Amino acid sequence: MELHTIEKLVEKYFSGETSVAEEKQLKDYFSSSDVAPHLEQYRAVFGYFRQAKQEQFTKTVPLHPRKHSYVVWITVAASVAVLLGTFYIMNHKPEQPQDLGTFDNPELAFEETQKALNMVSENVNEGVKSINYVNEYNQTTKTIFK
Amino acid sequence: MNQQEFVNLISPFKDKLFRMAKRLLVSTEEAEDATQEVLVKLWKNNNVLSNYSSVEAFAMTMTKNYCLDQLKSKRASNLQIVHSNYSDRTASVQRQIEDKDSWDWVEKIMETLPEQQRLIIQMRDVEEYEFAEIAKIMDMSETAVRVALSRARKEIREQLVKKHNYGITYN
Numbered sequence: 469m470e471l472h473t474i475e476k477l478v479e480k481y482f483s484g485e486t487s488v489a490e491e492k493q494l495k496d497y498f499s500s501s502d503v504a505p506h507l508e509q510y511r512a513v514f515g516y517f518r519q520a521k522q523e524q525f526t527k528t529v530p531l532h533p534r535k536h537s538y539v540v541w542i543t544v545a546a547s548v549a550v551l552l553g554t555f556y557i558m559n560h561k562p563e564q565p566q567d568l569g570t571f572d573n574p575e576l577a578f579e580e581t582q583k584a585l586n587m588v589s590e591n592v593n594e595g596v597k598s599i600n601y602v603n604e605y606n607q608t609t610k611t612i613f614k
Numbered sequence: 615m616n617q618q619e620f621v622n623l624i625s626p627f628k629d630k631l632f633r634m635a636k637r638l639l640v641s642t643e644e645a646e647d648a649t650q651e652v653l654v655k656l657w658k659n660n661n662v663l664s665n666y667s668s669v670e671a672f673a674m675t676m677t678k679n680y681c682l683d684q685l686k687s688k689r690a691s692n693l694q695i696v697h698s699n700y701s702d703r704t705a706s707v708q709r710q711i712e713d714k715d716s717w718d719w720v721e722k723i724m725e726t727l728p729e730q731q732r733l734i735i736q737m738r739d740v741e742e743y744e745f746a747e748i749a750k751i752m753d754m755s756e757t758a759v760r761v762a763l764s765r766a767r768k769e770i771r772e773q774l775v776k777k778h779n780y781g782i783t784y785n
Contacts, residue, residue, distance in 0.1 A: 482771060484764030488742050509778050512716030513770060517739045519717055525632035527646045529624075529653045531617050 471504055478510065615660045623663075624653060627670040630741050631677045637736040638681040638729060648684060652677045674751045678733060685729070723773045731766035738763055
């Protein structure tokens with residue numbers, strides 16, 4: 469390309485009046501091997517712009533497909549279910565059978581009651597017997613640590 | 615819009631978003647994070663994307679605003695942007711090294727420009743956007759874009775010429 473036109477273009481370039489096509493012409497000229505010596509100083513600028521355009525974005529973009537929101541809702545539903553389940557199990561103990569049977573004959577009932585009470589008292593006596601040891605122990609310590 | 619359609623939609627301009635983010639944030643990692651953030655935001659709003667005449671311009675605006683916010687919060691908390699991606703000198707031919715060197719200068723000079731000028735240079739000289747598109751993304755008039763662009767280009771030239779004349783190879 470004629471040197472004269474290039475000089476003009478360079479001038480226009482620095483006053484911000486060149487079109488994109490003209491700037492491309494300049495870039496082509498300055499990337500060629502025969503740049504006029506007095507224009508050599510601009511070579512770096514245009515070379516740099518060319519080179520700067522080569523850089524690429526290599527990182528991947530973490531795009532979550534729409535399904536994502538369903539997964540969230542399923543998680544929420546599952547945790548609610550687990551929570552309710554635990555709550556139900558904690559509060560709902562298996563019921564004890566309430567009906568233990570009854571006696572129609574008062575005499576028989578009396579005998580049975582007495583039997584039951586005897587059993588209780590026997591157990592109590594047995595318990596008291598073992599407490600006697602403790603009394604013995606207390607007395608002994610009293611005699612020693614006086 | 616499904617995932618595949620979205621990926622197809624963003625693939626023509628995702629590199630542009632990244633390069634713009636990097637122009638502002640300088641660090642590659644931060645620029646990557648910013649781009650990712652913007653694209654995820656875009657994906658979350660994908661049901662309204664059809665309302666925009668140009669998704670690309672919309673995404674560029676989002677990236678611009680996101681990065682400026684990022685810079686603002688960085689400055690507010692007095693944090694330095696850490697970046698270690700200046701030079702990777704593996705070129706063997708001398709000419710290549712020289713080119714790379716002077717490109718590094720240009721890059722460094724661009725870093726000294728005000729953010730607005732940096733963005734405009736990036737969009738015009740690197741991405742080759744029309745003035746109307748830049749004006750829309752920057753929310754400026756076309757004349758103002760031209761003026762800022764001319765100022766930025768002249769500033770780059772001035773600093774570059776200075777470096778050439780002084781024979782300084784690296785600052």
